[in-house]
Amino acid sequence: INIKFPEKIKKKFPGQRWANKKIRHYLQLEDDAPIIGTIVKPKTGLTPELFSGCVVGAAMAGANFTKADENMHLSFDDIPRFVGQVVHDLKAAGFDLSREENPHGKRFLFAPHITCDADNIIKYAEAAVEAGANALMFSPYYGGGFLKMAEIIEKFDIPVYAHTAGM
Numbered sequence: 001i002n003i004k005f006p007e008k009i010k011k012k013f014p015g016q017r018w019a020n021k022k023i024r025h026y027l028q029l030e031d032d033a034p035i036i037g038t039i040v041k042p043k044t045g046l047t048p049e050l051f052s053g054c055v056v057g058a059a060m061a062g063a064n065f066t067k068a069d070e071n072m073h074l075s076f077d078d079i080p081r082f083v084g085q086v087v088h089d090l091k092a093a094g095f096d097l098s099r100e101e102n103p104h105g106k107r108f109l110f111a112p113h114i115t116c117d118a119d120n121i122i123k124y125a126e127a128a129v130e131a132g133a134n135a136l137m138f139s140p141y142y143g144g145g146f147l148k149m150a151e152i153i154e155k156f157d158i159p160v161y162a163h164t165a166g167m
Helices: 020-027 048-060 078-092 121-130 145-156
Strands: 037-040 065-068 109-111 136-138 160-162
Touching: 020 109, 037 048, 048 065, 048 078, 078 109, 078 121, 121 136, 121 145, 136 145, 145 160
Parallel strands: 037 065, 065 109, 136 160
Antiparallel strands: none
């Protein structure tokens, strides 16, 4: 069913900060082009170097984004090592994770999974962003709910993907 709401009602809801259209613009994709992504799981025993190699390999094969699927596996100290390695290697391979209007290389979204308890999720998000992540993923069920997700999006203005495993 296709529903149209009056502008008066639509103005009461903020809408998505990183809607599909904005993601497509960032990635420089046409409206009909597929958005291709993949998942890499460092919790399977990958070192930062192997993890990074998987992400960069996916990017070079044509993926537009990669999420790291963790569910509370990475410690706070692991975040800069894993995220920093991936960001460094993506940039070295010619990918642009910046917010500049005119990118220097192909755009790519890298979303490390930062799930932890609700009291520390902002700190984890900040560590990932400071290490160069240009997107995030977390499990609202474990990490503070969708209101915490909205707080992260508001603070860092990057795409945040909800991982709802375990719900």
